[in-house]
Amino acid sequence: MQSVLHPNGEGAGRIAEISWVMFIGAGIIFLLVMILLTLVLYGTPRAKRRLGRRSLVVAAGLAFPVAVLSALLAYNLKAASSLIGADEPPAVRIAVIGEMWWWRVQYLDADGQLLFETANDIRIPYGLPVEFVLRSDNVIHSFWVPRLAGKLDMIPGHVNRLRVQASEAGLFRGQCAEYCGAQHAKMMFDVQALSPAGFQRWMTAQRQPAREPASASLYPGRRLFMQACAQCHTIRGTRAAGTLGPDLTHIGSRRSVAAGVLPNNIGTLAGWIADSQHIKPGNQMPSFKHLSGQDLRALAQYLESLE
Incomplete structure (x- = not known):
């Protein structure tokens, strides 16, 4: 809601x-x-x-x-x-960059250095102040989580800061609130407020590189990923280091695919890879219609294993 x-x-x-x-x-x-x-x-x-x-x-x-x-x-x-942020340093600092049409999410340390990156999936501790560092590298977007704070524009060449403090645990839907192109309505994200201890456990897990496949059945999917996807996507711990698309190191732990458009499971992952331009026309990911059903399932199974 x-x-x-x-x-x-x-x-x-x-x-x-x-x-x-x-x-x-x-x-x-x-x-x-x-x-x-x-x-x-x-x-x-x-x-x-x-x-x-x-x-x-x-x-x-x-x-x-x-x-x-x-x-x-x-x-x-x-x-x-009173909505203006306080002077004391936040407990967590998160940079959010508006992309076409998804959200690049970067968790920063106290000095502003990158700890790890994710996409369309934001976790914060409740009861503690969190600062969002907002910017855009293309057009004007607007960051809005109605149940947590007001909306704030993300303007190319300018950095805005938004202070948020969740009062309790919960899952809150966010949305781009500034028309930014054809798929503006399909540019969503989730903010999940965790207990401070639960948030620290999640942070520790997210900073780890991707685990090696636990089963031999996942190796074909990983091989396909390195051939077709590594140019645009990163999976830390592998040679995949593309930056054009979302970081997929722990994509298996995310709730949705394509910025909130689809629930995250093997079927939707395979469907998105096969025909992303039909699901979200104009996005920067090409459709891989040439892949067989077997290849799509293998690739989706590998990505789902990345928790």
Whole structure:
């Protein structure tokens, strides 16, 4: 569920609070206007004369709107100022780069050096501040996880920073919120909030290189990958070191394929490899229709084993 009215983070909670105050304020004003309009149209002659007095017109038409809107504006500015990130360093720093049409996710150390890279799958610890370092190398994208924080644009040549703190464990859907091309609607990602201990275990596992195939049946798939896919994709621990596409070192542990378009399993992996241009036209991965069904299954089984 992507709902700003069901917040699970400090930033999203403040945005929801601002929204409710504005909705309630606008509702009360609307109700008062409707009452006055009803009295003007259907009230007694005496009520109509009273409503037509100049002092009431000035009070209701000028003084009241200025006072109420000024109060709402002051509240909004004060509440919105609290959304600005604090000065203390975050517990986790994650760089997110908007691609066409997927998300490159890089986990950084305290000095900003790369620890490891993943794609379309973000894990954070709940209860701790996390800083997202947002940028784009192509067009304007917008990073938005409605239940955790507000949206923030990713502008080529510029770096924006977004502070997020999840209040509890959970899985939260994110979305590009700025039209960026034909497959904008299919540019999704997941943010999973884990316990701090669970997050550290996940970090430790993600920093490891890919394991050697546990079964001889996986070797044909690995051989095919090195022949057809290593030019664009990385699998740490192998000679595959391409950077054009997502890092696939631990793709088997991800929930989805193609930036949230398909669930991650052998069948969807094989389907995506065979005809990615049919599933997501215009993306940078070519379709491998020339591969046989046996080859596709072997390649998908190898990728699924990379947990």
